[in-house]
Amino acid sequence: MNHRTRLLRLLMLSAWAGLFLSSLNACSLKVAPWERGNLAKQQMALDPDALDAALSRHAYGSKEGSSGGYGVGGGGCGCN
Numbered sequence: 001m002n003h004r005t006r007l008l009r010l011l012m013l014s015a016w017a018g019l020f021l022s023s024l025n026a027c028s029l030k031v032a033p034w035e036r037g038n039l040a041k042q043q044m045a046l047d048p049d050a051l052d053a054a055l056s057r058h059a060y061g062s063k064e065g066s067s068g069g070y071g072v073g074g075g076g077c078g079c080n
Contacts, residue, residue, distance in 0.1 A: 047053035
């Protein structure tokens with residue numbers, strides 16, 4: 001098999017692979033309407049307890065002694 005035939009075969013194979021990969025889509029990954037209620041539950045939230053997360057961020061900001069990051073101001077003393 002000469003170089004030109006090998007190059008043509010590689011080109012055809014990559015074209016078929018590209019066509020195959022472009023035909024794949026994420027339709028099976030979509031959330032069905034009847035499943036959205038499960039995702040809206042409080043347990044599925046990134047921070048299930050918003051008050052606890054806010055207090056943790058405040059304590060972190062107070063102990064860190066710097067402003068920024070979580071949007072908290074003040075120094076290491078915990079004052080705003």
